[in-house]
Amino acid sequence: MRWKLLALALALALSLAVAGCGDDAATFDLTFTGGYEDWDTAIQFRGIVDATVTHVDSGTSATTAPNGRSTLELTGVTVSDVTFTRADYLPARYTLDPAAHLGPYDVLGISTARVVTFHDTDLGGLTWDPGRALVELSVISYPSGDPVDGVAVTVGGAGDGFHQDGAGAWLAGATTSGGPFVVFPNVPVPAGGEVTLGFDAPRTCHAPATLHVVAGEVAMTTIACDD
Numbered sequence: 001m002r003w004k005l006l007a008l009a010l011a012l013a014l015s016l017a018v019a020g021c022g023d024d025a026a027t028f029d030l031t032f033t034g035g036y037e038d039w040d041t042a043i044q045f046r047g048i049v050d051a052t053v054t055h056v057d058s059g060t061s062a063t064t065a066p067n068g069r070s071t072l073e074l075t076g077v078t079v080s081d082v083t084f085t086r087a088d089y090l091p092a093r094y095t096l097d098p099a100a101h102l103g104p105y106d107v108l109g110i111s112t113a114r115v116v117t118f119h120d121t122d123l124g125g126l127t128w129d130p131g132r133a134l135v136e137l138s139v140i141s142y143p144s145g146d147p148v149d150g151v152a153v154t155v156g157g158a159g160d161g162f163h164q165d166g167a168g169a170w171l172a173g174a175t176t177s178g179g180p181f182v183v184f185p186n187v188p189v190p191a192g193g194e195v196t197l198g199f200d201a202p203r204t205c206h207a208p209a210t211l212h213v214v215a216g217e218v219a220m221t222t223i224a225c226d227d
Contacts, residue, residue, distance in 0.1 A: 027078055028098035033071040034105030036064050036084055036092075039114055042168030042179060048109045051086035055096075081212055088112055090134070092218040100206035102142040102224035106180065110134070110218060119185055122170045123162060126185055133213035135161075135184040135195075139176045139205070139223040147180035148225045151205065154198040155184045189215045199223055 036053070038046040047068025054061040055072055057080045062070040072082070077098045084092040089109050110118060115134065119126040128134075139151045152175040153161060161174030161184040174182050187195060194210040205225040213219040 026099065027076045028101075029075045030077060030098055030101060031071060032074055032082065032096065032101075032105070034069070034107070036068045036070065036107055036109055038068075039108045039110040039118065040168065041108065042164060042166075048084075048086060048089065051084050051089070051109065054083050054085075056081040056083060079208060084109060090115055090216065090218050091214070092136075092220055093212060093214060095208045095211045095219070095221040097208035097221075100208060100224060101222075102206060102226075103140075103145070105222050106138050106140060107220045107222075108136060108181065118170075123185055124172075129186045130216040132186040132188055132215060133217055133219050135187050135211060135213065135219045137182045137197075137207075137221060137223055138180045139182065139199075139201075139225065140180050141203075141225045141227050144227050147176065147178070148201070148203070148205070148223075149177050151176045151182075151199055151201040151223060151225070153182045153223070154196075155187060155211065156190075156195040157198070158184070160184070187213055187219070189213050195219075197221070201225060 036048045036051055049066045051064040053070045055074055060072050062072055064070045079097045082094040082096050089111050092109055115128050119128040135155050139148045141148050159174045161182050162170045163176050164170055164179040164181040166178035193212050195213055197207055197211050203225050205223050207223040208221055211219050
């Protein structure tokens with residue numbers, strides 16, 4: 001499974017060091033690596049090639065390989081954004097909290113055409129609102145790389161999301177079952193662009209406290225759980 005392959009890559013690629021003192025002053029050096037894959041990759045795997053991956057604060061960037069993989073070597077990192085951009089795809093923004101970063105990311109990108117049919121067909125007749133954000137979360141265990149069942153997720157205090165099962169179908173309910181992904185459609189963008197992220201999990205998990213959301217984009221992060 002691709003989650004296990006990403007976790008194995010962690011053992012070889014991830015170096016994490018803390019500098020500074022106190023939570024507010026702490027910065028991290030880390031390897032930000034993983035896979036940026038097509039929205040329907042659970043049905044048929046397809047990496048998104050030639051997407052530009054950029055750490056916004058430092059300007060460090062890379063281009064995804066044909067399998068969707070990329071690596072950024074980052075130094076002095078605090079909570080910050082990493083963007084994923086490619087023609088014909090919605091811009092995507094990953095909230096990176098280095099204190100909660102356990103291993104490789106596994107995220108989905110969605111085309112400007114697919115986002116319309118995704119809301120209408122997969123989510124039961126919803127209409128994509130480009131004045132709002134699509135929030136996408138992956139819930140993965142480390143170091144095994146397996147998806148974690150039974151994690152109930154909330155965004156902005158609301159739990160009315162959808163989860164993906166092991167066959168790639170999207171089902172109502174923001175509790176993981178069978179697959180790692182949870183989405184929240186048409187999330188309002190508040191002043192400042194920060195929405196709270198919460199979860200109730202059967203084991204210890206780590207994630208940013210808030211997500212940075214932008215109208216017309218996919219907002220992403222990983223909820224990383226201990227094996």
